[in-house]
Amino acid sequence: MIKHFFFGCLYLLLFFTATCCTSAPNSHGLDSHQNLPGKYPHTSLRKLNPDELRGLDSPSLKIMRNEIFARHGFIFRTGQMKRYFKSQAWYQRIPKNAKASSFLSETELYNVQLIKALESGKQTPVASISQNPKYPPGRYPQTSLEKLTDKELADLLRQELTMMLNEIYARHGYEFEEPRVKKYFEGQDWYRNIPFRLQDAERIYQKHLSDTERYNIQCITRFQNTLESLWRSAPSNSDRTSESPREYAKPPQQGQDDTPMGLRTLLRTYPEFLSNGLNNTLIWKDRSKMRFDDGKPKDFNTLLNSPDLEDQFKMVYPAGLDGYDVPPVKNFDPGRVRYEPFFKKMYGSTKKEVEKHLVQIRWMPNVVNKKVWMTSINGVDKKLRAISEELEKRKELHPFVNNPAGGYYWRKISGTNRLSAHSFGIAFDINTDVANYWKWDKPMRYKNRIPLELVEIFEKHGFIWGGKWYHYDTMHFEYRPELLPPK
Numbered sequence: 323m324i325k326h327f328f329f330g331c332l333y334l335l336l337f338f339t340a341t342c343c344t345s346a347p348n349s350h351g352l353d354s355h356q357n358l359p360g361k362y363p364h365t366s367l368r369k370l371n372p373d374e375l376r377g378l379d380s381p382s383l384k385i386m387r388n389e390i391f392a393r394h395g396f397i398f399r400t401g402q403m404k405r406y407f408k409s410q411a412w413y414q415r416i417p418k419n420a421k422a423s424s425f426l427s428e429t430e431l432y433n434v435q436l437i438k439a440l441e442s443g444k445q446t447p448v449a450s451i452s453q454n455p456k457y458p459p460g461r462y463p464q465t466s467l468e469k470l471t472d473k474e475l476a477d478l479l480r481q482e483l484t485m486m487l488n489e490i491y492a493r494h495g496y497e498f499e500e501p502r503v504k505k506y507f508e509g510q511d512w513y514r515n516i517p518f519r520l521q522d523a524e525r526i527y528q529k530h531l532s533d534t535e536r537y538n539i540q541c542i543t544r545f546q547n548t549l550e551s552l553w554r555s556a557p558s559n560s561d562r563t564s565e566s567p568r569e570y571a572k573p574p575q576q577g578q579d580d581t582p583m584g585l586r587t588l589l590r591t592y593p594e595f596l597s598n599g600l601n602n603t604l605i606w607k608d609r610s611k612m613r614f615d616d617g618k619p620k621d622f623n624t625l626l627n628s629p630d631l632e633d634q635f636k637m638v639y640p641a642g643l644d645g646y647d648v649p650p651v652k653n654f655d656p657g658r659v660r661y662e663p664f665f666k667k668m669y670g671s672t673k674k675e676v677e678k679h680l681v682q683i684r685w686m687p688n689v690v691n692k693k694v695w696m697t698s699i700n701g702v703d704k705k706l707r708a709i710s711e712e713l714e715k716r717k718e719l720h721p722f723v724n725n726p727a728g729g730y731y732w733r734k735i736s737g738t739n740r741l742s743a744h745s746f747g748i749a750f751d752i753n754t755d756v757a758n759y760w761k762w763d764k765p766m767r768y769k770n771r772i773p774l775e776l777v778e779i780f781e782k783h784g785f786i787w788g789g790k791w792y793h794y795d796t797m798h799f800e801y802r803p804e805l806l807p808p809k
Protein backbone atom coordinates (compact mmCIF):
# COMPACT_ATOMS: atom_id res chain seq x y z
CA MET A 323 0.00 0.00 0.00
CA ILE A 324 2.99 2.28 0.33
CA LYS A 325 4.42 0.94 -2.84
CA HIS A 326 4.22 4.20 -4.71
CA PHE A 327 6.14 6.01 -2.16
CA PHE A 328 8.92 7.10 -4.45
CA PHE A 329 7.01 7.03 -7.64
CA GLY A 330 7.41 9.96 -9.92
CA CYS A 331 10.11 11.57 -7.89
CA LEU A 332 11.80 12.69 -11.06
CA TYR A 333 9.22 15.39 -11.32
CA LEU A 334 9.86 16.64 -7.84
CA LEU A 335 12.81 18.64 -8.94
CA LEU A 336 10.83 20.89 -11.17
CA PHE A 337 8.01 21.53 -8.83
CA PHE A 338 9.43 21.38 -5.39
CA THR A 339 13.09 22.17 -5.22
CA ALA A 340 12.28 25.76 -5.81
CA THR A 341 11.32 26.05 -2.17
CA CYS A 342 14.46 24.52 -0.77
CA CYS A 343 17.37 25.87 -2.71
CA THR A 344 18.88 29.14 -1.78
CA SER A 345 19.47 31.32 -4.74
CA ALA A 346 23.01 31.13 -5.99
CA PRO A 347 24.71 33.92 -7.87
CA ASN A 348 23.38 34.07 -11.35
CA SER A 349 25.84 32.17 -13.46
CA HIS A 350 24.47 32.77 -16.91
CA GLY A 351 24.21 36.47 -17.00
CA LEU A 352 20.45 36.70 -17.13
CA ASP A 353 20.23 40.31 -16.14
CA SER A 354 18.10 43.22 -17.01
CA HIS A 355 20.62 44.57 -19.52
CA GLN A 356 19.99 41.74 -21.89
CA ASN A 357 17.14 40.97 -24.15
CA LEU A 358 15.93 37.81 -22.58
CA PRO A 359 14.49 35.10 -24.79
CA GLY A 360 11.09 33.51 -24.51
CA LYS A 361 7.47 34.50 -24.43
CA TYR A 362 7.54 35.89 -20.91
CA PRO A 363 11.01 37.42 -20.37
CA HIS A 364 9.75 39.66 -17.56
CA THR A 365 9.37 36.61 -15.30
CA SER A 366 13.16 36.61 -14.93
CA LEU A 367 13.39 40.34 -14.33
CA ARG A 368 10.84 41.36 -11.73
CA LYS A 369 8.48 39.85 -9.21
CA LEU A 370 5.08 39.28 -10.69
CA ASN A 371 1.86 40.55 -9.27
CA PRO A 372 -0.75 37.77 -8.87
CA ASP A 373 -3.31 39.98 -10.62
CA GLU A 374 -1.39 40.06 -13.87
CA LEU A 375 -1.53 36.26 -14.01
CA ARG A 376 -5.24 35.86 -13.46
CA GLY A 377 -6.26 36.04 -17.08
CA LEU A 378 -3.92 33.26 -18.13
CA ASP A 379 -5.05 29.71 -18.68
CA SER A 380 -3.15 26.82 -17.16
CA PRO A 381 -1.20 25.79 -20.30
CA SER A 382 0.15 29.34 -20.52
CA LEU A 383 1.02 29.37 -16.82
CA LYS A 384 2.83 26.11 -17.24
CA ILE A 385 4.91 27.44 -20.12
CA MET A 386 5.60 30.64 -18.23
CA ARG A 387 6.87 28.73 -15.21
CA ASN A 388 8.97 26.27 -17.18
CA GLU A 389 10.42 28.98 -19.35
CA ILE A 390 12.17 30.35 -16.30
CA PHE A 391 14.00 27.05 -16.01
CA ALA A 392 14.50 26.81 -19.76
CA ARG A 393 16.37 30.13 -19.86
CA HIS A 394 18.93 28.54 -17.56
CA GLY A 395 19.36 25.52 -19.82
CA PHE A 396 17.34 23.14 -17.68
CA ILE A 397 16.92 19.79 -19.42
CA PHE A 398 13.33 18.59 -19.55
CA ARG A 399 13.15 14.86 -19.38
CA THR A 400 9.59 14.09 -20.32
CA GLY A 401 6.66 15.02 -22.46
CA GLN A 402 5.12 18.26 -23.47
CA MET A 403 7.65 20.71 -22.04
CA LYS A 404 10.53 18.81 -23.57
CA ARG A 405 8.90 19.06 -26.99
CA TYR A 406 7.83 22.64 -26.54
CA PHE A 407 11.26 23.98 -25.63
CA LYS A 408 13.02 21.85 -28.21
CA SER A 409 10.99 23.78 -30.78
CA GLN A 410 12.22 27.15 -29.46
CA ALA A 411 15.24 28.42 -31.37
CA TRP A 412 16.72 30.18 -28.34
CA TYR A 413 16.63 27.17 -26.05
CA GLN A 414 19.96 25.55 -25.26
CA ARG A 415 20.25 22.55 -23.00
CA ILE A 416 23.02 22.85 -20.44
CA PRO A 417 23.78 19.41 -19.02
CA LYS A 418 25.00 20.53 -15.61
CA ASN A 419 21.76 22.39 -15.12
CA ALA A 420 19.75 19.32 -14.29
CA LYS A 421 19.46 21.16 -10.98
CA ALA A 422 18.51 24.43 -12.55
CA SER A 423 16.68 25.75 -9.54
CA SER A 424 19.98 26.45 -7.80
CA PHE A 425 20.71 28.96 -10.56
CA LEU A 426 17.45 30.83 -10.30
CA SER A 427 17.48 34.32 -8.92
CA GLU A 428 15.37 35.17 -5.94
CA THR A 429 12.91 36.91 -8.27
CA GLU A 430 12.64 33.84 -10.45
CA LEU A 431 12.15 31.53 -7.50
CA TYR A 432 9.40 33.78 -6.23
CA ASN A 433 7.71 33.79 -9.62
CA VAL A 434 7.99 30.02 -10.04
CA GLN A 435 6.22 29.53 -6.72
CA LEU A 436 3.61 32.12 -7.44
CA ILE A 437 2.78 30.68 -10.86
CA LYS A 438 2.74 27.16 -9.48
CA ALA A 439 0.34 28.20 -6.74
CA LEU A 440 -2.00 29.81 -9.26
CA GLU A 441 -1.79 26.76 -11.49
CA SER A 442 -3.11 24.59 -8.70
CA GLY A 443 -5.97 27.01 -8.26
CA LYS A 444 -4.74 28.58 -5.04
CA GLN A 445 -4.38 32.24 -4.27
CA THR A 446 -1.26 32.09 -2.14
CA PRO A 447 1.64 29.67 -2.28
CA VAL A 448 0.73 26.50 -0.42
CA ALA A 449 3.92 26.58 1.59
CA SER A 450 2.76 29.59 3.56
CA ILE A 451 0.23 27.44 5.42
CA SER A 452 3.08 25.75 7.23
CA GLN A 453 4.20 29.05 8.73
CA ASN A 454 1.21 28.77 11.02
CA PRO A 455 2.62 26.90 14.01
CA LYS A 456 -0.53 24.98 14.81
CA TYR A 457 -0.20 23.15 11.52
CA PRO A 458 2.03 20.16 10.94
CA PRO A 459 4.95 21.21 8.75
CA GLY A 460 5.18 20.80 5.01
CA ARG A 461 3.28 21.78 1.91
CA TYR A 462 0.33 19.53 2.66
CA PRO A 463 -0.24 19.74 6.43
CA GLN A 464 -3.82 18.55 6.03
CA THR A 465 -2.59 15.02 5.26
CA SER A 466 -1.75 14.58 8.95
CA LEU A 467 -4.83 16.38 10.26
CA GLU A 468 -7.92 15.23 8.46
CA LYS A 469 -9.10 12.55 6.13
CA LEU A 470 -8.69 13.59 2.54
CA THR A 471 -11.62 13.50 0.19
CA ASP A 472 -11.68 12.07 -3.29
CA LYS A 473 -12.46 15.50 -4.58
CA GLU A 474 -9.30 17.01 -3.13
CA LEU A 475 -7.19 14.21 -4.52
CA ALA A 476 -8.76 14.11 -7.95
CA ASP A 477 -7.34 17.52 -8.72
CA LEU A 478 -3.73 16.66 -8.03
CA LEU A 479 -0.92 15.80 -10.38
CA ARG A 480 0.98 12.59 -9.99
CA GLN A 481 4.04 14.35 -8.63
CA GLU A 482 1.92 16.19 -6.10
CA LEU A 483 0.50 12.88 -4.86
CA THR A 484 4.04 11.55 -4.50
CA MET A 485 5.03 14.63 -2.54
CA MET A 486 2.07 14.21 -0.22
CA LEU A 487 3.00 10.62 0.53
CA ASN A 488 6.67 11.37 1.08
CA GLU A 489 5.81 14.23 3.36
CA ILE A 490 3.67 12.12 5.67
CA TYR A 491 6.64 9.83 6.15
CA ALA A 492 9.05 12.75 6.43
CA ARG A 493 7.10 14.12 9.40
CA HIS A 494 7.88 10.87 11.18
CA GLY A 495 11.60 11.11 10.47
CA TYR A 496 11.78 8.73 7.57
CA GLU A 497 15.24 8.75 6.01
CA PHE A 498 15.05 8.99 2.24
CA GLU A 499 17.63 7.42 0.01
CA GLU A 500 16.61 8.71 -3.39
CA PRO A 501 19.03 11.65 -3.77
CA ARG A 502 16.57 14.26 -5.03
CA VAL A 503 13.93 13.45 -2.45
CA LYS A 504 16.56 13.34 0.27
CA LYS A 505 17.96 16.70 -0.78
CA TYR A 506 14.52 18.25 -0.87
CA PHE A 507 13.65 17.22 2.66
CA GLU A 508 17.06 18.04 4.05
CA GLY A 509 16.45 21.56 2.79
CA GLN A 510 13.29 21.86 4.92
CA ASP A 511 14.00 23.34 8.33
CA TRP A 512 11.33 21.22 10.00
CA TYR A 513 12.73 17.91 8.80
CA ARG A 514 14.71 15.74 11.21
CA ASN A 515 15.62 12.36 9.88
CA ILE A 516 15.66 9.58 12.37
CA PRO A 517 17.95 6.93 10.96
CA PHE A 518 15.44 4.19 10.47
CA ARG A 519 16.54 1.71 7.92
CA LEU A 520 14.78 1.79 4.63
CA GLN A 521 13.05 -1.52 5.24
CA ASP A 522 11.27 0.15 8.10
CA ALA A 523 8.86 2.13 5.93
CA GLU A 524 6.45 -0.66 6.70
CA ARG A 525 7.14 -0.35 10.42
CA ILE A 526 6.59 3.40 10.33
CA TYR A 527 3.34 2.73 8.57
CA GLN A 528 2.23 0.17 11.13
CA LYS A 529 3.45 1.77 14.36
CA HIS A 530 4.02 5.47 14.03
CA LEU A 531 1.33 6.84 11.77
CA SER A 532 -2.06 7.96 13.01
CA ASP A 533 -5.21 6.35 11.68
CA THR A 534 -5.85 9.51 9.67
CA GLU A 535 -2.43 9.36 8.07
CA ARG A 536 -2.80 5.69 7.22
CA TYR A 537 -6.20 6.36 5.75
CA ASN A 538 -4.74 9.18 3.66
CA ILE A 539 -1.85 7.06 2.44
CA GLN A 540 -4.30 4.47 1.21
CA CYS A 541 -6.37 7.09 -0.57
CA ILE A 542 -3.35 8.75 -2.15
CA THR A 543 -2.01 5.40 -3.31
CA ARG A 544 -5.35 4.47 -4.80
CA PHE A 545 -5.36 7.71 -6.77
CA GLN A 546 -1.79 7.23 -7.91
CA ASN A 547 -2.67 3.79 -9.21
CA THR A 548 -5.80 5.00 -10.94
CA LEU A 549 -3.95 7.87 -12.54
CA GLU A 550 -1.17 5.63 -13.64
CA SER A 551 -3.36 2.98 -15.18
CA LEU A 552 -5.69 5.48 -16.81
CA TRP A 553 -2.72 7.28 -18.26
CA ARG A 554 -1.27 4.00 -19.43
CA SER A 555 -4.45 2.76 -21.05
CA ALA A 556 -5.31 5.96 -22.88
CA PRO A 557 -6.21 4.74 -26.35
CA SER A 558 -3.54 6.52 -28.36
CA ASN A 559 -0.40 8.51 -28.01
CA SER A 560 -2.18 11.73 -28.78
CA ASP A 561 -4.20 11.24 -25.63
CA ARG A 562 -1.06 10.80 -23.63
CA THR A 563 0.86 13.85 -24.71
CA SER A 564 0.20 15.77 -21.57
CA GLU A 565 3.07 15.44 -19.17
CA SER A 566 0.66 16.15 -16.37
CA PRO A 567 -2.19 13.71 -16.71
CA ARG A 568 -4.59 15.97 -14.88
CA GLU A 569 -7.44 15.19 -17.21
CA TYR A 570 -7.29 11.57 -16.15
CA ALA A 571 -7.03 12.22 -12.46
CA LYS A 572 -10.46 10.95 -11.60
CA PRO A 573 -11.57 7.50 -10.55
CA PRO A 574 -12.97 5.48 -13.45
CA GLN A 575 -16.51 6.44 -14.32
CA GLN A 576 -19.06 3.82 -13.49
CA GLY A 577 -21.14 2.38 -16.27
CA GLN A 578 -19.15 3.68 -19.23
CA ASP A 579 -17.12 0.59 -19.90
CA ASP A 580 -17.28 -2.25 -17.43
CA THR A 581 -14.20 -3.97 -18.79
CA PRO A 582 -11.53 -3.64 -16.10
CA MET A 583 -8.42 -1.68 -16.99
CA GLY A 584 -6.04 -4.63 -16.67
CA LEU A 585 -8.22 -6.76 -18.89
CA ARG A 586 -8.20 -4.07 -21.56
CA THR A 587 -4.43 -3.85 -21.28
CA LEU A 588 -4.12 -7.60 -21.89
CA LEU A 589 -6.40 -7.43 -24.93
CA ARG A 590 -4.41 -4.59 -26.39
CA THR A 591 -1.06 -6.26 -25.72
CA TYR A 592 -1.80 -9.76 -26.99
CA PRO A 593 -4.26 -9.34 -29.87
CA GLU A 594 -3.04 -12.52 -31.57
CA PHE A 595 -4.24 -14.64 -28.66
CA LEU A 596 -7.05 -12.77 -27.03
CA SER A 597 -10.31 -11.86 -28.64
CA ASN A 598 -12.46 -10.12 -26.12
CA GLY A 599 -13.14 -9.12 -22.56
CA LEU A 600 -16.64 -9.21 -21.22
CA ASN A 601 -17.16 -7.81 -17.77
CA ASN A 602 -14.93 -10.03 -15.71
CA THR A 603 -14.04 -12.65 -18.30
CA LEU A 604 -11.13 -12.89 -20.68
CA ILE A 605 -12.03 -14.67 -23.89
CA TRP A 606 -9.27 -16.27 -25.94
CA LYS A 607 -9.32 -16.62 -29.71
CA ASP A 608 -10.04 -20.35 -29.29
CA ARG A 609 -13.10 -19.34 -27.25
CA SER A 610 -11.77 -20.59 -23.97
CA LYS A 611 -12.41 -18.32 -21.03
CA MET A 612 -10.57 -17.14 -17.97
CA ARG A 613 -12.01 -15.28 -15.05
CA PHE A 614 -10.20 -11.98 -14.61
CA ASP A 615 -10.81 -11.12 -10.97
CA ASP A 616 -11.68 -13.75 -8.37
CA GLY A 617 -12.67 -10.99 -5.95
CA LYS A 618 -10.67 -12.46 -3.07
CA PRO A 619 -8.55 -10.24 -0.86
CA LYS A 620 -4.97 -11.57 -0.70
CA ASP A 621 -1.93 -11.01 1.44
CA PHE A 622 1.47 -10.88 -0.22
CA ASN A 623 2.16 -14.63 -0.12
CA THR A 624 -1.27 -15.47 -1.46
CA LEU A 625 -0.72 -12.97 -4.25
CA LEU A 626 2.37 -14.88 -5.33
CA ASN A 627 1.00 -18.36 -4.79
CA SER A 628 -2.57 -18.10 -5.98
CA PRO A 629 -3.09 -14.93 -7.96
CA ASP A 630 -5.69 -14.23 -10.59
CA LEU A 631 -5.18 -12.21 -13.77
CA GLU A 632 -6.21 -9.03 -12.06
CA ASP A 633 -3.52 -9.43 -9.41
CA GLN A 634 -0.83 -9.16 -12.09
CA PHE A 635 -1.75 -5.49 -12.37
CA LYS A 636 -1.95 -4.66 -8.67
CA MET A 637 1.56 -3.24 -8.63
CA VAL A 638 2.35 -0.82 -11.41
CA TYR A 639 5.78 -1.41 -12.91
CA PRO A 640 7.71 1.88 -12.96
CA ALA A 641 9.31 2.25 -16.38
CA GLY A 642 12.54 4.08 -17.17
CA LEU A 643 14.14 6.27 -14.55
CA ASP A 644 11.12 5.82 -12.31
CA GLY A 645 11.96 3.09 -9.88
CA TYR A 646 15.55 2.84 -11.02
CA ASP A 647 18.18 2.45 -8.31
CA VAL A 648 15.59 3.36 -5.73
CA PRO A 649 15.31 0.59 -3.19
CA PRO A 650 11.71 -0.56 -3.61
CA VAL A 651 9.51 -0.51 -0.55
CA LYS A 652 8.60 -3.73 1.15
CA ASN A 653 7.02 -6.36 -1.11
CA PHE A 654 6.80 -4.05 -4.09
CA ASP A 655 7.41 -6.66 -6.81
CA PRO A 656 5.59 -5.55 -9.99
CA GLY A 657 5.74 -8.46 -12.44
CA ARG A 658 6.53 -11.18 -9.92
CA VAL A 659 2.83 -11.97 -9.65
CA ARG A 660 2.05 -14.40 -12.49
CA TYR A 661 -1.20 -16.21 -13.07
CA GLU A 662 0.31 -19.46 -14.31
CA PRO A 663 -2.63 -20.73 -16.41
CA PHE A 664 -2.31 -17.60 -18.56
CA PHE A 665 1.37 -18.20 -19.32
CA LYS A 666 0.85 -21.94 -19.81
CA LYS A 667 -1.90 -21.31 -22.29
CA MET A 668 0.13 -18.80 -24.24
CA TYR A 669 3.60 -20.37 -24.18
CA GLY A 670 2.92 -24.05 -23.44
CA SER A 671 1.77 -25.97 -20.40
CA THR A 672 4.46 -28.63 -20.31
CA LYS A 673 8.19 -28.74 -20.91
CA LYS A 674 7.54 -30.50 -24.19
CA GLU A 675 4.99 -27.99 -25.39
CA VAL A 676 7.14 -24.99 -24.55
CA GLU A 677 10.15 -26.56 -26.27
CA LYS A 678 8.24 -26.89 -29.54
CA HIS A 679 8.31 -23.12 -29.87
CA LEU A 680 11.90 -22.46 -28.86
CA VAL A 681 14.33 -20.78 -31.21
CA GLN A 682 18.06 -20.62 -30.82
CA ILE A 683 19.54 -17.16 -30.65
CA ARG A 684 23.20 -16.32 -30.98
CA TRP A 685 23.62 -13.67 -28.32
CA MET A 686 25.80 -10.81 -29.56
CA PRO A 687 27.28 -12.97 -32.34
CA ASN A 688 30.21 -10.62 -33.06
CA VAL A 689 31.24 -10.29 -29.45
CA VAL A 690 30.06 -13.26 -27.41
CA ASN A 691 28.23 -15.64 -29.74
CA LYS A 692 26.57 -17.57 -26.96
CA LYS A 693 23.63 -19.85 -27.74
CA VAL A 694 20.44 -19.00 -25.92
CA TRP A 695 16.97 -20.50 -26.36
CA MET A 696 13.88 -18.29 -26.28
CA THR A 697 10.28 -18.78 -27.37
CA SER A 698 9.20 -17.54 -30.78
CA ILE A 699 5.69 -16.86 -29.48
CA ASN A 700 4.88 -13.15 -29.50
CA GLY A 701 8.18 -12.66 -31.34
CA VAL A 702 10.11 -12.83 -28.09
CA ASP A 703 13.11 -14.33 -29.91
CA LYS A 704 13.15 -11.46 -32.39
CA LYS A 705 12.92 -8.93 -29.60
CA LEU A 706 15.88 -10.45 -27.80
CA ARG A 707 17.80 -10.46 -31.08
CA ALA A 708 17.06 -6.77 -31.53
CA ILE A 709 18.37 -6.14 -28.01
CA SER A 710 21.48 -8.15 -28.82
CA GLU A 711 22.12 -6.08 -31.95
CA GLU A 712 21.71 -2.86 -30.07
CA LEU A 713 24.03 -3.98 -27.30
CA GLU A 714 26.76 -5.06 -29.68
CA LYS A 715 27.15 -1.39 -30.58
CA ARG A 716 27.27 -0.29 -26.94
CA LYS A 717 30.78 -1.26 -25.86
CA GLU A 718 30.46 0.36 -22.46
CA LEU A 719 27.61 -2.04 -21.65
CA HIS A 720 29.45 -5.22 -22.67
CA PRO A 721 30.80 -6.00 -19.17
CA PHE A 722 27.21 -6.54 -18.07
CA VAL A 723 26.06 -8.76 -20.91
CA ASN A 724 29.08 -10.62 -22.26
CA ASN A 725 28.49 -13.72 -20.19
CA PRO A 726 24.72 -14.07 -19.86
CA ALA A 727 23.39 -16.77 -17.56
CA GLY A 728 20.75 -17.78 -20.09
CA GLY A 729 17.19 -17.86 -21.32
CA TYR A 730 14.90 -20.87 -21.43
CA TYR A 731 15.15 -23.28 -18.52
CA TRP A 732 12.18 -25.41 -17.39
CA ARG A 733 12.24 -25.18 -13.64
CA LYS A 734 10.38 -24.26 -10.51
CA ILE A 735 11.48 -21.17 -8.60
CA SER A 736 13.66 -22.54 -5.82
CA GLY A 737 11.78 -23.17 -2.61
CA THR A 738 8.39 -22.76 -4.30
CA ASN A 739 5.94 -24.70 -6.38
CA ARG A 740 5.75 -22.00 -9.02
CA LEU A 741 7.27 -22.18 -12.49
CA SER A 742 9.96 -19.64 -13.20
CA ALA A 743 9.38 -17.28 -16.14
CA HIS A 744 12.43 -18.96 -17.69
CA SER A 745 10.27 -22.08 -18.10
CA PHE A 746 8.24 -20.30 -20.78
CA GLY A 747 11.25 -19.03 -22.71
CA ILE A 748 10.36 -15.41 -21.99
CA ALA A 749 13.07 -14.54 -19.46
CA PHE A 750 16.74 -13.78 -19.93
CA ASP A 751 19.47 -13.44 -17.30
CA ILE A 752 22.54 -11.28 -17.96
CA ASN A 753 25.94 -11.68 -16.27
CA THR A 754 25.73 -13.03 -12.74
CA ASP A 755 29.03 -11.47 -11.65
CA VAL A 756 27.54 -7.96 -11.80
CA ALA A 757 24.15 -8.97 -10.45
CA ASN A 758 22.51 -8.83 -7.06
CA TYR A 759 19.87 -11.27 -5.99
CA TRP A 760 17.88 -11.07 -2.80
CA LYS A 761 18.39 -14.72 -1.96
CA TRP A 762 22.18 -14.32 -2.06
CA ASP A 763 22.19 -11.58 0.55
CA LYS A 764 21.66 -12.36 4.19
CA PRO A 765 20.17 -10.14 5.40
CA MET A 766 18.80 -8.92 2.09
CA ARG A 767 19.81 -5.39 1.32
CA TYR A 768 19.01 -3.79 -2.02
CA LYS A 769 22.00 -3.20 -4.26
CA ASN A 770 22.24 -2.53 -7.95
CA ARG A 771 25.17 -2.33 -10.36
CA ILE A 772 23.25 -2.46 -13.65
CA PRO A 773 23.19 0.86 -15.54
CA LEU A 774 19.92 2.54 -16.46
CA GLU A 775 20.83 2.59 -20.17
CA LEU A 776 20.85 -1.19 -20.23
CA VAL A 777 17.53 -1.44 -18.42
CA GLU A 778 15.99 1.03 -20.86
CA ILE A 779 17.10 -0.97 -23.89
CA PHE A 780 15.33 -4.05 -22.54
CA GLU A 781 12.25 -2.09 -21.51
CA LYS A 782 12.01 -0.58 -24.99
CA HIS A 783 11.61 -4.10 -26.36
CA GLY A 784 8.96 -5.16 -23.85
CA PHE A 785 11.10 -6.65 -21.08
CA ILE A 786 10.71 -5.68 -17.43
CA TRP A 787 13.67 -5.77 -15.05
CA GLY A 788 13.94 -7.64 -11.73
CA GLY A 789 16.03 -4.80 -10.31
CA LYS A 790 12.86 -2.82 -9.67
CA TRP A 791 11.57 -5.42 -7.25
CA TYR A 792 11.82 -5.46 -3.48
CA HIS A 793 12.83 -9.10 -3.97
CA TYR A 794 15.51 -7.88 -6.32
CA ASP A 795 17.04 -9.97 -9.07
CA THR A 796 19.13 -7.52 -11.07
CA MET A 797 20.25 -10.03 -13.72
CA HIS A 798 16.68 -10.92 -14.64
CA PHE A 799 14.71 -9.54 -17.61
CA GLU A 800 11.30 -10.86 -18.55
CA TYR A 801 9.04 -10.24 -21.54
CA ARG A 802 5.94 -8.59 -20.01
CA PRO A 803 4.89 -5.79 -22.34
CA GLU A 804 1.50 -5.55 -20.62
CA LEU A 805 3.29 -3.99 -17.66
CA LEU A 806 5.07 -1.32 -19.68
CA PRO A 807 3.57 1.86 -21.11
CA PRO A 808 2.21 1.19 -24.61
CA LYS A 809 4.32 2.29 -27.56
Ligand SMILES: [Zn+2]
Binds near residue numbers: 750
Ligand atom coordinates in the same frame (compact mmCIF):
# COMPACT_ATOMS: atom_id res chain seq x y z
ZN1 LIG B 1 16.01 -14.82 -14.33
